[in-house]
Amino acid sequence: xxxxxxxGTMFFENDEIIEFDINPVILYEKGAFAVxxxxxxxxxxxxxxxxxxILPPVPDILHPKSIAVVGASxxxxxxxxxxxxxxxxxxxxxxxxxPQAEDILGIPVYKTLSDIPExxxxxxxxxxxxxxxxxxxxxxxxxxxVAVILTAGFRETGEEGRKLEDELxxxxxxxxxxxxxxxCLGIIIPPLELNATFDVQSPLSxxxxxxxxxxxxxxxxxxxxxxxxIGFSSVISVGNQSDMxxxxxLQVLDQDPTTYAIILYVEEIxxxxxxxxxxxxxxxxxxxxxxxxxxxxxGQEAAxxxxxxxxxxxxxxxxxxxxxxxxPAFSLNEAFDIARLAVSEGYPRGKRTIILTNAGGFGVLAxxxxxxxxxxxxxxxxxxxxxxxxxxxxxxxxxxxxxLLGDSNAARFARVFDIMIKFQNFWDIAIxxxxxxxxxxxxxxxxxxxxxxxxxxxxxxGCLLGGDSMKAAIDMLGEAHIPNYQDLxxxxxxxxxxxxSCVVNGYEEE
Numbered sequence: 001x002x003x004x005x006x007x008g009t010m011f012f013e014n015d016e017i018i019e020f021d022i023n024p025v026i027l028y029e030k031g032a033f034a035v036x037x038x039x040x041x042x043x044x045x046x047x048x049x050x051x052x053x054i055l056p057p058v059p060d061i062l063h064p065k066s067i068a069v070v071g072a073s074x075x076x077x078x079x080x081x082x083x084x085x086x087x088x089x090x091x092x093x094x095x096x097x098x099p100q101a102e103d104i105l106g107i108p109v110y111k112t113l114s115d116i117p118e119x120x121x122x123x124x125x126x127x128x129x130x131x132x133x134x135x136x137x138x139x140x141x142x143x144x145x146v147a148v149i150l151t152a153g154f155r156e157t158g159e160e161g162r163k164l165e166d167e168l169x170x171x172x173x174x175x176x177x178x179x180x181x182x183x184c185l186g187i188i189i190p191p192l193e194l195n196a197t198f199d200v201q202s203p204l205s206x207x208x209x210x211x212x213x214x215x216x217x218x219x220x221x222x223x224x225x226x227x228x229x230i231g232f233s234s235v236i237s238v239g240n241q242s243d244m245x246x247x248x249x250l251q252v253l254d255q256d257p258t259t260y261a262i263i264l265y266v267e268e269i270x271x272x273x274x275x276x277x278x279x280x281x282x283x284x285x286x287x288x289x290x291x292x293x294x295x296x297x298x299g300q301e302a303a304x305x306x307x308x309x310x311x312x313x314x315x316x317x318x319x320x321x322x323x324x325x326x327x328p329a330f331s332l333n334e335a336f337d338i339a340r341l342a343v344s345e346g347y348p349r350g351k352r353t354i355i356l357t358n359a360g361g362f363g364v365l366a367x368x369x370x371x372x373x374x375x376x377x378x379x380x381x382x383x384x385x386x387x388x389x390x391x392x393x394x395x396x397x398x399x400x401x402x403x404l405l406g407d408s409n410a411a412r413f414a415r416v417f418d419i420m421i422k423f424q425n426f427w428d429i430a431i432x433x434x435x436x437x438x439x440x441x442x443x444x445x446x447x448x449x450x451x452x453x454x455x456x457x458x459x460x461x462g463c464l465l466g467g468d469s470m471k472a473a474i475d476m477l478g479e480a481h482i483p484n485y486q487d488l489x490x491x492x493x494x495x496x497x498x499x500x501s502c503v504v505n506g507y508e509e510e
Contacts, residue, residue: 043409047348056176058248059145062189062256063091064122067196068113068144070135071126072096079150080126082198083186087088087124087192089202095120107204112138119143124186124196129153129164131195132182133171140175147172148196149182155240156183157481165242172243177454184239185215188222190232191258197237198247206231207260207343208336209253213238213247213267221332228388229478230336233259245270247278254282261342263335264290266317276324283325287342287501290328292317327501336483337494341461344481348459350428351499354415355401357433358440359407362465365488366433381426387419390480406437410444417452424456431496433463433488442473 009225067090073080084096084104094107095116101109110116113123113135123139125132154165158350165182172179180187186197190205197215201222208230212218215237222235233256235393236249246269253259269275279288294314321328329335353375370377372388377400380388387401392412397403404412420430432449434440434491442464453460462477462484474484485491 015128030394066120067122068095068120069124070097080200086195095335123147125149136171140177148180152183179243180390181239185237188235204231209259209262210263211236211249261287261339266292288326338497341494344483345459348428353429354427359435369492373492408438414448421455429459431461436466446476
C-alpha cells in the first residue's frame with residue numbers, strides 16, 4: 001500500500017504528470033518494489049520559471065476587532081440583512097455600509113467604506129459581483145487585512161466569471177488584502193459570538209474546526225450539531241479559494257489553541273504539494289479528518305459547476321491524505337464521529353484494546369469490529385485474569401471481550417474498573433458496552449466510567465446502547481468529555497481511524 005500511496009502522491013503533487021505505468025511490481029513479505037516504470041508528462045514547450053509571488057501574511061481571521069459589512073440591508077430576506085443581523089452579538093466594532101440607508105437595526109450606516117473614520121480589520125462583502133473588485137480596492141486603502149466575499153458569480157459561472165475573479169485577485173494583490181471566498185457562506189467564530197454568514201443557526205462553542213468547500217453542508221451540519229451537542233472553535237466556508245485556500249486555513253487553525261481537531265469537506269485542493277507538506281507537520285498534534293467528494297464521474301462534474309473545481313482523482317486524494325497523516329472519512333457522520341473522539345480523548349498510547357460488556361451478543365460483534373478496524377484485542381494478563389475470576393460469577397467469559405453477564409449492575413462494573421486502574425499498563429483503549437437491563441442504573445455506570453477515565457492515562461469510550469433510558473447517562477459522559485456511540489460500528493470505526501493515523505504518524509505502540 002505504501003508504494004501505491006507514494007505513486008498517488010506523485011500525481012497529487014505534480015501537475016505535469018498525466019499518466020504512469022508501473023509494471024511489473026514484485027510483492028514480498030515486508031513490502032514491494034517496482035521493476036520498471038514509465039511516466040508520461042504534458043507535451044509542449046517548457047515554460048521559463050517565474051519568480052515566486054510573495055503574498056501578504058495570512059491574517060488572524062479568528063480574532064478581528066472590527067468588521068464592516070458592505071451591502072448590509074434593512075430588508076429581511078436579503079443576504080445583507082441576514083449577515084448583519086447575525087453579527088449584532090459581535091463584541092468588536094461593527095460598521096454597516098449601504099449608500100441608500102440611514103440606519104440598519106438601529107445602527108448608523110456609512111455610505112461608503114471610505115466614510116468609516118478608522119481602520120477596519122475585516123470587510124464582509126455582499127454586493128453584486130461586478131462591483132466587488134472596486135470595493136476590495138477601497139477596503140485595501142482603508143487598511144483591511146481580510147475580505148470575506150459572500151457574493152457568487154465568479155469562476156463557478158464560466159469564462160466571464162473567471163475573468164472577473166482574476167481581476168478581483170489582481171486588486172487584492174495590489175492592495176495586500178487577503179480573500180476568503182468568493183462564493184462562500186462566510187465564517188463563524190463561536191467563542192467570539194462572531195457569525196459572518198447568512199445561516200439561521202449559530203453553533204455551540206467547542207474544539208472542532210470545520211473548513212468546508214460547501215456552504216450548504218455547513219448549514220446542514222450546524223442545524224443538527226446543536227441537538228448532538230457538538231461545538232466548534234471555528235467554521236470557515238472556503239468558496240472558490242481564489243486567494244486563501246485549505247493550506248492557509250490549516251495554518252490559522254493549527255495556531256489556534258482552542259482547536260483540538262479539524263474537519264475538512266473537500267472538492268478540490270489547489271496546491272496539493274504544499275497541502276501535503278503542511279498537513280504532515282501537524283500529525284501527532286492535531287488530527288485532520290477529510291471528507292472528499294467527487295468519487296464518481298457525475299460527482300466531479302457537479303463539483304465543477306458548484307465552485308468551479310477540478311475535482312481530480314478521488315483515489316489519488318485518498319492516497320495522498322493517508323500519506324500525510326490526514327484521516328479520510330466517507331460520510332459526515334463518520335467525520336464527526338472521529339472528531340468527537342479526537343477532541344475528547346486525543347491520540348491513544350497504542351492499540352491494545354479491552355472490551356467490557358453486560359451483553360454477550362454485543363461482545364461478539366465488538367470482537368468482529370475490533371479486528372475489522374485494526375484494534376488489538378489483547379489477552380488478559382494472569383494477574384488480571386485471576387482478579388476477575390475471583391470477582392465475577394462463574395459464567396463470565398474468561399477472556400476478552402469481558403462479558404460481565406446480563407445481571408450486572410454499576411457496582412460490578414465499578415469493581416472491574418478498579419482492576420483496570422490497578423493494572424492500567426496492559427491496555428490502551430477500554431470500550432464499555434452496556435445494554436438496557438433492569439439491574440443497571442445508567443447514570444451510576446456513567447459516574448463509574450468517568451472515574452475510570454480520570455484515574456487512567458488511557459482512552460475510555462462508551463457504547464451505552466438503547467434509547468431514552470440512556471440519555472441522562474450519555475449527557476453525563478459528554479459533560480466529562482467521554483465520547484459515547486450508540487452504534488458499535490461507529491465507535492470501532494472512529495477508534496480505528498485514530499489508530500491508523502497514529503501508525504502513519506509514528507505513534508504505533510511500542
